[in-house]
Amino acid sequence: MSAPAIAPSVAPRALIRLDVGEPDFATPAHIVDAGVRALREGRTRYGAPEGIVPLRAALADRMRALGHAGATAERVVVAQGAKPLLGHVLRALLAPGDACLVPDPGYPGYRAAVELAGGVAVPYPATDAAGAFALDVEAIGRCLTSRTRVLVLNSPHNPTGGVATDAELDALARLATDHDLHVVSDEVYGAITYEGAAPRGIGTRAGMAGRTVTVDSFSKTWAMTGWRLGWALLPEPLVAPVRALLLGTTTCTPEFVQRAGLAALEGSPDVVRGMVAVYRSRRDAMVEALAAIPGVTVHAPAGAFYLFPRVPGADAARLRETYGVACTDGATYGARGAGHLRLSCAASMGELLEAVGRVAECVRGR
Numbered sequence: 001m002s003a004p005a006i007a008p009s010v011a012p013r014a015l016i017r018l019d020v021g022e023p024d025f026a027t028p029a030h031i032v033d034a035g036v037r038a039l040r041e042g043r044t045r046y047g048a049p050e051g052i053v054p055l056r057a058a059l060a061d062r063m064r065a066l067g068h069a070g071a072t073a074e075r076v077v078v079a080q081g082a083k084p085l086l087g088h089v090l091r092a093l094l095a096p097g098d099a100c101l102v103p104d105p106g107y108p109g110y111r112a113a114v115e116l117a118g119g120v121a122v123p124y125p126a127t128d129a130a131g132a133f134a135l136d137v138e139a140i141g142r143c144l145t146s147r148t149r150v151l152v153l154n155s156p157h158n159p160t161g162g163v164a165t166d167a168e169l170d171a172l173a174r175l176a177t178d179h180d181l182h183v184v185s186d187e188v189y190g191a192i193t194y195e196g197a198a199p200r201g202i203g204t205r206a207g208m209a210g211r212t213v214t215v216d217s218f219s220k221t222w223a224m225t226g227w228r229l230g231w232a233l234l235p236e237p238l239v240a241p242v243r244a245l246l247l248g249t250t251t252c253t254p255e256f257v258q259r260a261g262l263a264a265l266e267g268s269p270d271v272v273r274g275m276v277a278v279y280r281s282r283r284d285a286m287v288e289a290l291a292a293i294p295g296v297t298v299h300a301p302a303g304a305f306y307l308f309p310r311v312p313g314a315d316a317a318r319l320r321e322t323y324g325v326a327c328t329d330g331a332t333y334g335a336r337g338a339g340h341l342r343l344s345c346a347a348s349m350g351e352l353l354e355a356v357g358r359v360a361e362c363v364r365g366r
């Protein structure tokens, strides 16, 4: 009988999970307390599909502070996360066979949502030749056909961590206006940026309020992924259709969850700043360590909490099975992601540096 195959001289080691797209922080205590208090107050009944008024009013204030001058509570809808909102909005916007441009690489949920809505997802390039996030508006223009109705934009971007510039957003706004497109702007990582605040969203630009849906969430900003709470600022004509989809699917978002969200908005911004500072120090250490691996190309992300290095022979399955590092294969995010790995910074510094050491071993052991 032949001896079983032995993995290259790597002792079995505890798996390091860098594949998960959620903060490793606990939800801040004042937010948890508000949720528990709301439960004890008996806020456990059905409510309005679009959310409670105080939360929608606070979100409208937040959106106005971010430059959406016409944001009102009437145009804000609350749902169980950004993901269901993306689905509902695309169902409201797309007729069967309509095309929707989605970033490649990009969050896989977009394609799924477009297809569930009966649309056709058309990838557009979201990285330049060196693999850095870049909005090439001319290349996007070349993806348009007579069936294109919607473009999904994601900045800060998952998986590259790139943040669109003012000039790119202006150019994209002109393209959307010229071609009568709606833009679904996914800004769930908008509060997690490292080079100053992200430029104001595309929906704040001239002529864009009526054709932009801005989607955001409590998940990443306040470490609330499992609470399931997100919101969208909609053009007025979309409010009724999205409300009908909420009523026909989830009925409403639990009120105690919404009360926790209200506490998040009313709490000190230092809570979020503190988490971002930790992500920043992890990002810096990871970029330095990855850049030192021969053959690896890495761009320092300007936002979100992922690194998306180009790794020779990138193979997430081998990295997991042989070296004990779980991360996501770049191809998961689209054809242009191939050759990359997505590593989340939502783990302790010790785990992150150990993981990069194992990536180096994996590259050397190819």
Ligand code: PLP
Residues within 6 Å of the ligand: 021, 080, 081, 082, 083, 084, 107, 109, 154, 158, 186, 188, 216, 217, 218, 219, 225, 229, 230
């Ligand atoms: N959009 C992007 C770009 C994401 O990365 C994610 C989650 O990973 C979501 C939306 C979904 O967020 P939520 O938890 O609010 O549904």
